[in-house]
Amino acid sequence: MTTLPYQAFLFDMNGTMIDDMDYHTKAWHQILNNDLQGSFSLEEVKAQMYGKNSEVLARFFGEDRFTQEEADQLSIQKEKIYQKEYLSHLKLINGLDAFLAKAKEQNIQMAIATAAITFNIDFVVDNLNIRHYFNALVSADDVDKSKPHPETFLKSAEALAVAPKKCLVLEDAPKGVEAAQNAGMDCLVITTMHGKEEFSQYTNIIGFVADYTDPQLERLLTGEGK
Numbered sequence: 001m002t003t004l005p006y007q008a009f010l011f012d013m014n015g016t017m018i019d020d021m022d023y024h025t026k027a028w029h030q031i032l033n034n035d036l037q038g039s040f041s042l043e044e045v046k047a048q049m050y051g052k053n054s055e056v057l058a059r060f061f062g063e064d065r066f067t068q069e070e071a072d073q074l075s076i077q078k079e080k081i082y083q084k085e086y087l088s089h090l091k092l093i094n095g096l097d098a099f100l101a102k103a104k105e106q107n108i109q110m111a112i113a114t115a116a117i118t119f120n121i122d123f124v125v126d127n128l129n130i131r132h133y134f135n136a137l138v139s140a141d142d143v144d145k146s147k148p149h150p151e152t153f154l155k156s157a158e159a160l161a162v163a164p165k166k167c168l169v170l171e172d173a174p175k176g177v178e179a180a181q182n183a184g185m186d187c188l189v190i191t192t193m194h195g196k197e198e199f200s201q202y203t204n205i206i207g208f209v210a211d212y213t214d215p216q217l218e219r220l221l222t223g224e225g226k
């Protein structure tokens with residue numbers, strides 16, 4: 001029997017399972033500038049919007065600007081804008097449906113490990129009818145610190161009862177790859193929003209793919225090498 005290189009796949013969600021990061025950038029841009037009277041460019045927003053929504057708000061306006069309640073309200077407000085704009089475009093990245101089905105057949109444990117709140121995970125998994133593929137869902141609501149802190153990935157590995165070394169993280173963002181590296185996990189990068197050159201400082205990357213039809217992915221499901 002061939003041994004598979006990884007026992008678990010930990011999927012980042014936004015930008016990795018669905019190609020929606022432009023919609024997050026625009027929703028943040030609207031909240032930060034129109035509702036909160038900031039003056040941030042789309043480029044600044046794109047570079048700084050990683051992690052939990054409360055962390056993003058603190059990064060732009062400082063730790064003391066909002067109470068937890070205000071931050072939670074702004075977070076929901078931002079996700080409602082995002083969901084309304086993105087809904088008619090919502091679909092899995094090419095080839096992911098077949099990849100999930102094959103991984104499930106091979107008994108690979110799978111989790112969604114995201115900085116998004118549960119409200120957005122539900123929006124994605126229920127509209128796309130893919131909840132049954134996942135053995136664990138770890139959201140912003142489940143961790144103290146989000147990416148690049150390793151907590152999201154370590155909690156996911158723990159929930160699946162798989163050692164970090166046996167987990168492969170699938171990510172699209174540099175801060176997510178950094179979180180995987182901090183968790184002692186290998187990472188496969190999906191180049192939806194960030195180019196290969198933006199990841200040069202990381203040592204845990206096993207490959208770059210544009211989508212899930214890339215033949216490189218076969219070896220993860222067949223056990224031929226790592």
Ligand SMILES: O=P(O)(O)OC[C@H]1O[C@@H](O)[C@H](O)[C@@H](O)[C@@H]1O
Nearest residue numbers: 012013014049050051114115116
């Ligand atoms: O960890 P993931 O799945 O890439 O999600 C990240 C995004 O999740 C969104 O909900 C946040 O508002 C974004 O700011 C963040 O970049």
